[in-house]
Amino acid sequence: MEETKTFKYALPNGCPESLIKAKGLKEGEYGVEYFRISKNSPPNEEDFIPLFFLARCSNKVNNMKKNNDCSGLCQMASASILKTEDDAKRLIGKFKKMGKYIFCGIITKNDGLILDTPSNDSPSHCSFFVYTDVNENEIFKQGVYP
């Protein structure tokens, strides 16, 4: 019998289904390498906390709740990851204060849910909803940049 996985963070109501449905998203690939930009080297737990759960974003979250922006809230409850190192390098070149380090690691189906959420500047952008008992900095432990 397949084990039921639970998410590490208490996701907003209907998430991630609301995001999948609203944007017609597909699951990303598992068992392949992904890249994460980090402010610390090596990355610590804080480098992976989604915006939705940060105290400083509570007003932003409350405003989105007022506007019933379920898919936006759900996206905020995930951590951004990228399929290519080039996309990660372009982002840290453009946004100098977002983090200077790039780490990579392989995400499996046992680690969490990956959704393909490309943007124009980073077509390899994905959203990662991590499962309970998974330590993200154990996944993203291989430094690739600088």
Place this chain on the structure above:
Amino acid sequence: MIHTDTIIINSMLVSVYVLTYYDGVKEEVDIQNNTLFLWYDEFDDFEIWLKIKSNTPTTLIDYLRNKTGIMDVINSSSVELCKRSFDDYKRFLRYEDLDLEEIELPENDCLGQDFMTILNAKQTIRKTFVAPTSLSPKSVDFKQSCTKGMLKIKVTSSNDANFGCSELMAA
């Protein structure tokens, strides 16, 4: 997929296309006003953004077409710093506590994809589907002028906030 957002500049509501997002870090463009908005830094209560108003619209379009780098746009633009508070996130206010000379500007990288072609393709698809959308309107207002023999029909569709309103004039 093209993402849109609305922001408030000088008390005016402006529609923007989201070019980049990564966690809370974003880049947005207001094509109509030749302005690029670039996340710069974050603090406990607010973010700082660069408002880059291009003096040569062709440079901005070239950037959106992936033909030139972002520093080429910045160098031919009026740049100012804006504050985006977390409790009023749509509103951009002028930020004067930091000097433009002090900030770290981006590398001169291109966008990474031809956004204008993606946008044009998307709009062509939308135009193709205008007719069926208009056939199932949310509300229809008729204004009839007997003296001029004019019939004005305003159709409002619920399907798409950006493209859902069209006006038809029938004589």
